[in-house]
Amino acid sequence: MKKLLLLSAVTSLVSSIAWGDTAFTGIRDNITPLEFTADMAPGVNLWNTLDAVCGAPADLGSETCWGNPRTTKAMITDMKNRGFKTLRIPVTWYNHMGSAPNYTIDRAWMDRVEEVANYAFDNDMYVIINIHHDDYDEGKYRSWLSPTYNRQNASIDQLRKVWTQIANRFKNYGDYLIFETMNEPRAVGTPQEWTGGNAEHRDVVNKLNLAAVNAIRATGGNNASRFIMTPQVGATGHAAIYDLEIPNNDNKVIVSIHNYGPFSFTLQQPGTNRWGTQQEIRNLQNDIKSYYDNFTSKGRAVVIGEWGAADKSNLADRVKYYEVFAEASKQYKVAPISWIYSYDRNSRTWKYPALEDAIFKTYGATNAVTVPGKIEAENYTSQSGVQNEGTSDVGGGQNIGYIENGDYSEYEIDVDTAGDYYVTFRVASNTSGGKIDVYSNGSKLGSVNVNNTGGWQNWRDVSKTLTLSQGKQKLRLVYVGSGGQGNYLLNINYIDIR
Structure with a gap:
């Protein structure tokens, strides 16, 4: 059994907006x-x-x-x-x-x-x-x-x-x-x-x-x-x-x-x-x-x-x-x-x-991560099976872990311009690792392999060039690997898309 099952969360980044977007908007007469x-x-x-x-x-x-x-x-x-x-x-x-x-x-x-x-x-x-x-x-x-x-x-x-x-x-x-x-x-x-x-x-x-x-x-x-x-x-x-x-x-x-x-x-x-x-x-x-x-x-x-x-x-x-x-x-x-x-x-x-x-859980957030940009892995909009934990990686904070075959985490992104992007996954593993299948709005974009890095907090970068369409979309990471329940595959600290 997983130690904890978190059913939902919110994204970590919001699209850039001009200075003072809500500063000088006047008074809305039509709002109660x-x-x-x-x-x-x-x-x-x-x-x-x-x-x-x-x-x-x-x-x-x-x-x-x-x-x-x-x-x-x-x-x-x-x-x-x-x-x-x-x-x-x-x-x-x-x-x-x-x-x-x-x-x-x-x-x-x-x-x-x-x-x-x-x-x-x-x-x-x-x-x-x-x-x-x-x-x-x-x-x-x-x-x-x-x-x-x-x-x-x-x-x-x-x-x-x-x-x-x-x-x-x-x-x-x-x-x-x-x-x-x-x-x-x-x-x-x-x-x-x-x-x-x-x-x-x-x-x-x-x-x-x-x-x-x-x-x-x-x-x-x-x-x-x-x-x-x-x-x-x-x-x-x-x-x-x-x-x-x-x-x-x-x-x-x-x-x-x-x-x-x-x-x-x-x-x-x-x-x-x-x-x-x-x-x-x-x-x-x-x-x-x-x-x-x-x-x-x-x-x-x-x-x-x-x-x-x-x-x-x-x-x-x-x-x-x-x-x-x-x-x-x-x-x-x-x-x-x-x-x-x-x-x-x-x-x-x-x-x-x-x-x-x-x-x-009550006040669902709708802010999407701007791409190019960086996604903190723990700031998913939905997930199945993954858990948050403290990380010793540079910068500290949280990573997601306890990932088993078939688990996933999902993020809302907003892509400025359609095209090829260099996607870097900050990962660690103390087993044989696994594979991350990447989907956008249900369509598979590609996969990246994660090997043993020598420890659950020994962090490495693995990268893949993926083609993203313009606009808001749901980016889902599906984790694939051998072994049954309790055979954890990998940890992720963040995903950087440039």
């Missing part, structure tokens, strides 16, 4: 809020990066101070190519702005935020920009945002001035850009910080949301009708259900919710690493259904801006959680934007692709 959020799904966060805080005043080096590398366009391209459609960019501003009365944001910081946003627009993605770690805390330098009556007026004044600056910088961008007024507004250090706040906190958050939305709208241009996300205290679902007031009853306001339930499984340490009983599944489904009952069933769009389960050496339970979460999100018409996923920005690899596969 629920159609809009459906098109956003699913998405990911660029966490612990532009929101990182390591003292103040800060320079551009703050981006890396929480351990992530400086963001590159290639990283965002990887996320898009995996199939994610939205990039939420958490941004902390307080350590990059001046003092009262103007609270002027450092130009270099604003430039960097826009630069990273354009990486996503280049990849035809939606972008969410917010105010993230600016919550008032006596121990933080110049932190300021507080949902208390004592600091209400000061917070509103600064919030208006900060959002006016951000909105003016981005006012010409189309509606693929979404503003989120605040991240998880809360009274830091109080007993109600993470329980949805008290009546005072929720009342002030409603006033803060109103001030932010009005400030954004007042800048005019596309901001007059841009979609804007607003949370309640802590971005908790129950606080939104009971007390969120939609500013001006604006139909372009999206409810912003975070869901890390159950906390004992998703984030609490040590908590529990087990999840998936029938009752636990029903609880999660009902939690997300409550957003439908109170919002989406009435036409009010919802984005779950953060969700996910931390690694506790429990991949199978996490995969099940992600499957259920994604299925319920789609069923109840909310857009899930995961905070916890398996992409490693240092190595630019997906460490546990089964986690993302669990999302794309």
